Amino acid sequence: VPEPSSVLDSINISGTAISQLCKDPDMKPIGACRTCLVEIEGVRGYPASCSTPISQGMKISTTGNKLDLIRKSVLELTAGMVHSDKDDYKELSRVMESNSISGQVWKSRSREETDASNPIFNIAMDSCILCGRCAQACQTGHQFIGAIDVLGTSNQARIGTFMDKPLLESICTTCGQCLSVCPTGAISTKVEPAVIERTVTTTCPYCGVGCGIKAQVTSDDTIVEMLDDPENDSSLGMLCVKGRFGYTFVHHEDRLTEPLVRRNGSLQRATWDEALDFIADKLLAYEGDSFATLCSAKATNEDGYIQQKFSRLVMQSNHIDHCTRLCHSPSVEAMLASLGSGATSNSYIDYEEAGCLVIIGSDANSNHPVAASRMRSAVVERGAKLIVINPRRIDMCDYADIWLRPRPGTDVALL
Ligand code: SF4
Numbered sequence: 430v431p432e433p434s435s436v437l438d439s440i441n442i443s444g445t446a447i448s449q450l451c452k453d454p455d456m457k458p459i460g461a462c463r464t465c466l467v468e469i470e471g472v473r474g475y476p477a478s479c480s481t482p483i484s485q486g487m488k489i490s491t492t493g494n495k496l497d498l499i500r501k502s503v504l505e506l507t508a509g510m511v512h513s514d515k516d517d518y519k520e521l522s523r524v525m526e527s528n529s530i531s532g533q534v535w536k537s538r539s540r541e542e543t544d545a546s547n548p549i550f551n552i553a554m555d556s557c558i559l560c561g562r563c564a565q566a567c568q569t570g571h572q573f574i575g576a577i578d579v580l581g582t583s584n585q586a587r588i589g590t591f592m593d594k595p596l597l598e599s600i601c602t603t604c605g606q607c608l609s610v611c612p613t614g615a616i617s618t619k620v621e622p623a624v625i626e627r628t629v630t631t632t633c634p635y636c637g638v639g640c641g642i643k644a645q646v647t648s649d650d651t652i653v654e655m656l657d658d659p660e661n662d663s664s665l666g667m668l669c670v671k672g673r674f675g676y677t678f679v680h681h682e683d684r685l686t687e688p689l690v691r692r693n694g695s696l697q698r699a700t701w702d703e704a705l706d707f708i709a710d711k712l713l714a715y716e717g718d719s720f721a722t723l724c725s726a727k728a729t730n731e732d733g734y735i736q737q738k739f740s741r742l743v744m745q746s747n748h749i750d751h752c753t754r755l756c757h758s759p760s761v762e763a764m765l766a767s768l769g770s771g772a773t774s775n776s777y778i779d780y781e782e783a784g785c786l787v788i789i790g791s792d793a794n795s796n797h798p799v800a801a802s803r804m805r806s807a808v809v810e811r812g813a814k815l816i817v818i819n820p821r822r823i824d825m826c827d828y829a830d831i832w833l834r835p836r837p838g839t840d841v842a843l844l
């Protein structure tokens with residue numbers, strides 16, 4: 430196993446099944462559920478394998494008379510925490526089944542009311558085992574937002590927000606990271622998920638971060654859920670509200686899915702051949718200087734290449750422009766002069782490893798939320814300094830050591 434690894438990591442690599450309700454594969458161990466107990470030769474008691482470092486020559490047992498009995502008791506107590514009318518508690522149900530536990534031995538205490546304030550998902554305490562994965566995902570496990578935490582202690586413990594307000598009144602960004610890690614379905618979407626036929630791994634179509642997404646598709650080719658992709662190097666299993674929940678445009682009734690040609694004053698369906706012939710006939714009248722193209726930043730480099738070729742060779746026009754030349758041209762010039770390249774000169778890992786970050790003229794939380802998480806990680810985890818330069822107050826100001834507010838239009842003087 431790679432170093433450093435835990436006993437649980439090596440058990441998982443060996444393919445041996447063991448319950449691990451509070452350990453998310455992409456986050457550090459919490460050590461809350463005590464369902465991953467093992468026996469290690471020469472070690473007293475039954476340590477939690479997720480929080481025990483592995484070392485050479487360890488002899489580990491995941492089963493044994495006393496160990497099985499202890500784990501079963503822990504799982505029975507855990508199962509006794511939930512009392513909704515659901516019959517599927519996802520990972521918890523699977524773990525109970527594999528440990529031959531059917532039904533509840535212990536009666537649940539009465540639980541807090543469901544927080545249904547968020548428009549997309551609920552937090553239902555009657556299905557919660559207080560594993561803490563959601564709070565960890567919202568905090569240092571992934572997003573560095575900190576909207577939720579485990580509040581209270583003992584039989585008052587619950588998942589809640591600062592000042593115990595409804596989630597909608599908190600700093601929650603509805604990124605859905607908590608939902609994606611919850612092992613019981615206590616945090617789940619208001620709409621029941623449909624039966625999934627296949628998964629399509631692709632890239633989020635929104636901003637330039639390029640997060641990995643896994644579209645969950647039904648048998649009638651409808652996307653009904655979007656999951657994060659922990660193996661994607663750009664996003665490392667994170668998504669923002671747009672990537673995770675903003676997929677309904679794909680099947681929206683207003684979306685154009687075939688060419689339309691205006692005939693006799695109204696748009697009518699056409700084949701691609703008809704539409705392209707129609708456009709080609711019209712374009713003939715604009716060859717030369719009366720033709721110009723403007724390319725979208727959503728297009729790929731290859732699309733941009735084709736655009737200029739089409740303009741120069743077919744339409745005989747050099748009037749070629751691109752939307753980033755308007756918003757990005759000063760920075761391209763400056764970066765060319767100072768760094769030798771007008772393109773991005775660093776990777777996301779550099780954000781996490783930087784000693785000082787300067788965010789100028791950008792609202793990273795809104796525009797590139799997953800990249801912003803990595804900047805917050807640098808500040809919170811490693812104490813990196815953060816300077817925000819923006820006339821407008823942005824959320825990243827909460828993490829900034831210095832917030833400079835130049836008057837609009839005075840950036841150059843400041844720099
Ligand atoms: S949706 Fe995101 S921001 Fe909101 S509580 Fe969950 S992890 Fe935190």
Ligand code: SF4
Pocket residue numbers: 556557558559560561562563564588607610611612613614615616
């Ligand atoms: S809501 Fe889910 S993830 Fe959060 S503590 Fe409860 S069971 Fe764990």
Ligand code: FES
Pocket residue numbers: 448449450451452458459460461462463464465477478479480
């Ligand atoms: S997975 Fe180890 S204590 Fe929960």
